[in-house]
Amino acid sequence: MSRIITLRDxxxxxxxxxxxxxxxxxxxxxxxxxxNGAYKVSKGMLDEFGEKRVIDTPIAELxxxxxxxxxxxxxxxxxxxxxxxxxxVLAFDQIVNNAxxxxxxxxxxxxxxxxxxxxxxxxGQLAQQHSQTFESWMANTPGLKVISIVDPYDAKGLLKSxxxxxxxxxxxxxxxxxxxxxxxxxxxxxxxxxxxxxRKEGSDVTIVSFNKMMEVCKIAVDELAKEGISAELIDxxxxxxxxxxxxINSLKKTNxxxxxxxxxxxxxVSAEIAYAMQKHAxxxxxxxxxxxxxxxxxxxxxxxxxxxYLPNPTKVIKAVKEVMYINA
Numbered sequence: 001m002s003r004i005i006t007l008r009d010x011x012x013x014x015x016x017x018x019x020x021x022x023x024x025x026x027x028x029x030x031x032x033x034x035x036n037g038a039y040k041v042s043k044g045m046l047d048e049f050g051e052k053r054v055i056d057t058p059i060a061e062l063x064x065x066x067x068x069x070x071x072x073x074x075x076x077x078x079x080x081x082x083x084x085x086x087x088x089v090l091a092f093d094q095i096v097n098n099a100x101x102x103x104x105x106x107x108x109x110x111x112x113x114x115x116x117x118x119x120x121x122x123x124g125q126l127a128q129q130h131s132q133t134f135e136s137w138m139a140n141t142p143g144l145k146v147i148s149i150v151d152p153y154d155a156k157g158l159l160k161s162x163x164x165x166x167x168x169x170x171x172x173x174x175x176x177x178x179x180x181x182x183x184x185x186x187x188x189x190x191x192x193x194x195x196x197x198x199r200k201e202g203s204d205v206t207i208v209s210f211n212k213m214m215e216v217c218k219i220a221v222d223e224l225a226k227e228g229i230s231a232e233l234i235d236x237x238x239x240x241x242x243x244x245x246x247x248i249n250s251l252k253k254t255n256x257x258x259x260x261x262x263x264x265x266x267x268x269v270s271a272e273i274a275y276a277m278q279k280h281a282x283x284x285x286x287x288x289x290x291x292x293x294x295x296x297x298x299x300x301x302x303x304x305x306x307x308x309y310l311p312n313p314t315k316v317i318k319a320v321k322e323v324m325y326i327n328a
Contacts, residue, residue, distance in 0.1 A: 068114050
């Protein structure tokens with residue numbers, strides 16, 4: 001049996017189910033308890049699990065991330081919520097220098113089963129310091145797993161997998177799409193970490209994306225179909241480990257690829273994918289891979305700049321026609 005629920009509800013269900021299953025799982029972060037979460041993701045969890053397992057923290061990301069890492073090293077399984085990944089910059093020492101390196105620095109004696117979660121990417125007119133995309137930042141660190149989702153089904157299944165994982169996981173959501181609805185089973189399920197999803201099969205071109213850019217790409221795919229262009233749409237879901245096999249197999253079928261990535265173009269997720277595809281599937285390429293990224297600058301406050309800065313369906317369609325040598 002399935003029902004239609006929102007992204008925020010699927011995340012809440014994942015955390016609540018894992019906290020019922022394992023008493024070592026707990027949630028901590030700014031406003032997660034009394035206020036029910038900044039985005040109401042943890043609504044009602046304080047009432048069910050109490051203040052020892054749903055913990056409001058001070059506005060001190062470095063401090064409470066460090067508490068989480070220490071707790072994970074001692075056998076607990078913390079979920080650390082950042083109000084936005086932009087604020088997690090303050091906690092990078094704990095995430096990058098401690099959590100990611102615990103296993104190797106201890107010679108395998110300690111693991112660090114912790115989930116750092118919250119929204120990544122732009123959320124409208126929030127200006128430069130609150131509009132950054134962190135998937136490639138975190139995926140550049142060995143020892144971290146990075147998940148980036150927008151689909152409610154994936155959100156629940158992958159968050160449950162992340163909480164059970166023995167490695168630290170950075171879990172990226174979308175502030176703008178917590179209300180996005182999708183079909184989620186009532187029965188328990190897990191989604192495996194490291195496996196991309198083919199959202200729509202196609203034969204002419206492969207479009208690759210993740211997080212809220214998937215909603216942009218879906219619109220573009222529908223418009224392209226009206227013009228007789230069959231696009232295969234792949235949702236990465238996991239940024240590290242990246243599912244290279246699914247991408248390569250799709251490219252072998254379509255011979256063309258467009259990568260849509262909300263982050264900056266330099267050394268980002270799209271750059272890694274473009275390199276890997278030309279290395280492992282060069283003979284199948286009928287055109288250079290096209291990357292569509294955010295503008296290579298900080299995002300200004302103006303709504304005009306927001307529209308110009310981000311990928312949108314029109315830009316995706318233009319990129320597809322470029323890789324197919326169609327005059328737009």
